[in-house]
Amino acid sequence: xxxxxxxxxxxxxxxxxxxxxxxxxxxxxxxxxxxxxxxxxxxxxxxxxxxxxxxxxxxxxxxxxxxxxxxxxxxxxxxxxxxxxxxxxxxxxxxxxxxxxxxxxxxxxxxxxxxxxxxxxxxxxxxxxxxxxxxxxxxxxxxxxxxxxxxxxxxxxxxxxxxxxxxxxxxxxxxxxxxxxxxxxxxxxxxxxxxxxxxxxxxxxxxxxxxxxxxxxxxxxxxxxxxxxxxxxxxxxxxxxxxxxxxxxxxxxxxxxxxxxxxxxxxxxxxxxxxxxxxxxxxxxxxxxxxxxxxxxxxxxxxxxxxxxxxxxxxxxxxxxxxxxxxxxxxxxxxxxxxxxxxxxxxxxxxxxxxxxxxxxxxxxxxxxxxxxxxxxxxxxxxxxxxxxxxxxxxxxxxxxxxxxxxxxxxxxxxxxxxxxxxxxxxxxxxxxxxxxxxxxxxxxxxxxxxxxxxxxxxxxxxx
Numbered sequence: 295x296x297x298x299x300x301x302x303x304x305x306x307x308x309x310x311x312x313x314x315x316x317x318x319x320x321x322x323x324x325x326x327x328x329x330x331x332x333x334x335x336x337x338x339x340x341x342x343x344x345x346x347x348x349x350x351x352x353x354x355x356x357x358x359x360x361x362x363x364x365x366x367x368x369x370x371x372x373x374x375x376x377x378x379x380x381x382x383x384x385x386x387x388x389x390x391x392x393x394x395x396x397x398x399x400x401x402x403x404x405x406x407x408x409x410x411x412x413x414x415x416x417x418x419x420x421x422x423x424x425x426x427x428x429x430x431x432x433x434x435x436x437x438x439x440x441x442x443x444x445x446x447x448x449x450x451x452x453x454x455x456x457x458x459x460x461x462x463x464x465x466x467x468x469x470x471x472x473x474x475x476x477x478x479x480x481x482x483x484x485x486x487x488x489x490x491x492x493x494x495x496x497x498x499x500x501x502x503x504x505x506x507x508x509x510x511x512x513x514x515x516x517x518x519x520x521x522x523x524x525x526x527x528x529x530x531x532x533x534x535x536x537x538x539x540x541x542x543x544x545x546x547x548x549x550x551x552x553x554x555x556x557x558x559x560x561x562x563x564x565x566x567x568x569x570x571x572x573x574x575x576x577x578x579x580x581x582x583x584x585x586x587x588x589x590x591x592x593x594x595x596x597x598x599x600x601x602x603x604x605x606x607x608x609x610x611x612x613x614x615x616x617x618x619x620x621x622x623x624x625x626x627x628x629x630x631x632x633x634x635x636x637x638x639x640x641x642x643x644x645x646x647x648x649x650x651x652x653x654x655x656x657x658x659x660x661x662x663x664x665x666x667x668x669x670x671x672x673x674x675x676x677x678x679x680x681x682x683x684x685x686x687x688x689x690x691x692x693x694x695x696x697x698x699x700x701x702x703x704x705x706x707x708x709x710x711x712x713x714x715x716x717x718x719x720x721x722x723x724x725x726x727x728x729x730x731x732x733x734x735x736x737x738x739x740x741x742x743x744x745x746x747x748x749x750x751x752x753x754x755x756x757x758x
Contacts, residue, residue, distance in 0.1 A: 320440055320482035322530045323350065323389065325357040330364045330387035332374055334397050336445060337365025338674045339586065341516055343391075344667045345523035345593065349606070351663065352576040352656050353537070355745040360738075362387065363670050366678045368710065370397040371420045375427035377681040380690070383434075390431065391484070393442040394424065395468040396512060404458040413464050421471055428479060440482035443469050445514050445522060446491045450498055451505035456512065484529045486522050490514075493521065493599045506599075509588060516581070516589050520596035527606065537609035537645055538573040545615030565617050565756035572749045577645035578607045579656035585664060603646065612641040613754060624753040626651050638754065651750060659741050666737040669730050675714045676721035683711060693722040 323329055331343040347361040364382045366373070371394040382390065398420040403412045431439055449462040469487050476483045490506055497504030505511070506518035514522065527533075541551035542560060544567045549557045554574040561568050580602075581593040597603060611623075616635040623630045623642070630647050644650050648657075683704060684690055689697045698719070705712035720726050 320484055320529045323359045327359045327389055328362060328387045329359065329389040329391060330362045330382050330385050331391045332382055333365040333393040334369045335367030336513060337363065337393065338367045341519040342522035344663060345520055346526055348660060348663050349527055349578060351659050351741055351745050352578055358742050363674055365674060366682060368397060372423040375423050378427055378430060381677055381681060387437060389438045391440040391442055393444045395444045395465055396447060398468060399461050399464040401458055404460045409460055413460060417464060417467060432479060440484060441472055441476050443472055443485045443487040445486045445518065448494050448505045448507050448511045451511060452502035456510045484526050486525055489525055490521060515591040516584055516593045517591040517595035520593045521600055524600045524602050533605040537575045537577050537607065539610050541612040543614050566754060567613060568753040570749050571752050573747045576656040576745065576747055577609050577653050579653060579660040581660060607645040608643055609645040610641045610643050614639045619756050620758045621754045622757050625750050659745050662737050662741050666734050669734050672717060672721060672730060675717040678714060679718045
């Protein structure tokens with residue numbers, strides 16, 4: 295048994311759970327969609343879009359989509375608008391999911407005597423820039439638009455550093471503006487801000503150090519990104535859609551229910567029962583390792599605060615009419631666990647079992663997706679250099695000696711440029727970027743080859 299999942303499920307029942315979010319507001323992605331997530335560093339270096347794609351990879355194995363990272367660290371909405379054509383529309387998206395606000399609400403300015411006046415001017419500039427970008431997008435009939443209310447700046451968590459007085463209130467103004475913009479423009483809406491703020495506040499009632507952004511108040515850890523993925527998928531209406539839900543009556547030797555699954559060859563022999571099982575989906579393989587630079591929490595830690603397993607990851611096998619006793623469950627001749635006849639009659643959620651063949655199949659998809667995510671981040675470093683440095687110097691996509699000299703020059707005084715200089719020395723070459731893209735294509739092709747559920751032989755054997 296995968297005890298980690300069981301532990302987190304128990305914490306759901308005992309701990310803080312976010313209130314139910316709004317009903318479906320955003321249509322699910324459809325086959326062939328190219329979805330660009332436009333944002334700042336939370337998108338650039340974050341996992342939420344990758345976690346969303348992993349759901350589609352495992353839950354909708356025959357509906358291939360492409361999700362694209364269009365985030366750049368440090369960007370405000372002005373910068374996002376300035377790179378809209380070359381960096382986002384050039385990817386030929388059919389859907390754009392847009393989030394902004396963290397960098398628009400300032401940092402060290404909040405320690406100046408005229409901080410409020412500076413903030414007001416900054417917000418006016420950002421609101422105007424958003425409207426310019428949104429007007430451009432509004433004219434593009436073939437692109438669906440989604441506005442995401444950003445993950446919050448947590449000014450309440452009792453950690454040291456990055457406490458900017460007034461920033462949280464300014465962020466609230468951005469959220470209010472964005473909510474009004476969605477109403478006026480008729481865009482889809484996904485709300486990260488309010489549910490994540492609620493989770494933080496409830497957690498801090500018993501632990502002053504708790505936060506979904508525990509390191510710097512700004513960037514969600516892996517569990518925070520999983521909460522974001524949960525909220526996005528919930529807004530798309532996927533809650534309470536099972537991986538599979540099967541009910542078999544052993545005494546009558548028949549299948550009474552089969553949701554998103556096909557059950558055949560039911561055979562009862564004495565106290566034992568076997569059947570062939572083909573699910574329409576794979577379980578969602580939650581990661582138990584912290585991934586990404588500076589991340590401390592695994593994706594699975596999100597189960598402490600959102601009911602993902604109950605709402606999104608139920609692969610339930612129920613067998614009624616078994617004689618009293620204890621049974622071992624085998625899938626493809628591999629023992630998965632032991633349950634009483636009463637427990638099996640109440641339903642066993644196989645998605646809680648890490649070592650089922652189907653869960654192991656899903657883990658392979660997760661690992662391939664992680665490799666793809668790692669490569670894609672290199673492209674975002676290249677985009678940062680192009681749009682946040684070289685474009686304003688008149689060297690956009692020049693990738694020549696003059697461009698490299700510019701990077702070297704500004705790396706001496708700007709730490710972020712210096713930290714990404716080595717990556718740019720590789721990505722400046724088109725042949726290198728083409729090779730990276732081919733790697734990503736191979737990984738994605740592999741995912742959509744191995745993500746098809748297989749027929750599994752399930753056997754319940756009475757052992758006592």
